[in-house]
Amino acid sequence: MKKSIKSSAVYPMPVLMIAAYDENGVVDVMNAAWGTNCGMDKLCLFISEGHKTTQNILTTKAFTVSLADKAHMDVADYFGIATGNKMPDKFERTGYHATKSELVNAPVVEEFPLVMECELLEVVRTDNIYAIIGKVVNTQAEESVLDENGKVDTKKLNAISFDQYTGGYYVTGDQVGKAWNAGKDLMK
Secondary structure (H helix, E strand, O other): OOOOOOOOOOOOEEOEEEEEEOOOOOEEEEEEOOEEEEEOOEEEEOOOOOOHHHHHHHHHOEEEEEEOEHHHHHHHHHHHHOOOOOOOOOOHHHOOOEEEOOOOOOEEEOOOOEEEEEEEEEEEEOOOOEEEEEEEEEEEEOHHHEOOOOOEOHHHHOEEEEEOOOOEEEEOOOOOOOOOOOOHHHHO
16 A cells, blocks of 8 residues: 655656856866756756856856766765855865866866766756756766776666665666566567
């Protein structure tokens, strides 16, 4: 029997590190769980207009999105706690390193093993939603998280997901089936 729990959480949620330069070229990174693919080469970020990172994206028309991993969970969490609106040296405090993307005007945070470089396509603003849509122009991955075929190995990536029910971070990676195959017998 089901019981009402007064929650609208979806699990798992990604732990995305969204990075952009401000008007002075200063690196800003935020942690956001409300983001997803919205096409083969597009990402949608559901972040509010008031974030410093959002304003930076609107200014520079570019951003990067990294998947947070277990090894860097502490800094990933810090990027969700600290706000660039009140802490202009937020990124510097971590001791992390960023290089400028060769393809978009946005920083690539070196410590995170997987990063997507995006150019701003559009902003969707309605009474119920504010979303940043970006076109992924390049994806970079550390060789250490790739398999022998050059594809991302989720076990090696050690990406973390966010559980809104408990506020916990969890490592993802165990494969329990194959998409477009697990339900194939029901097609008969």
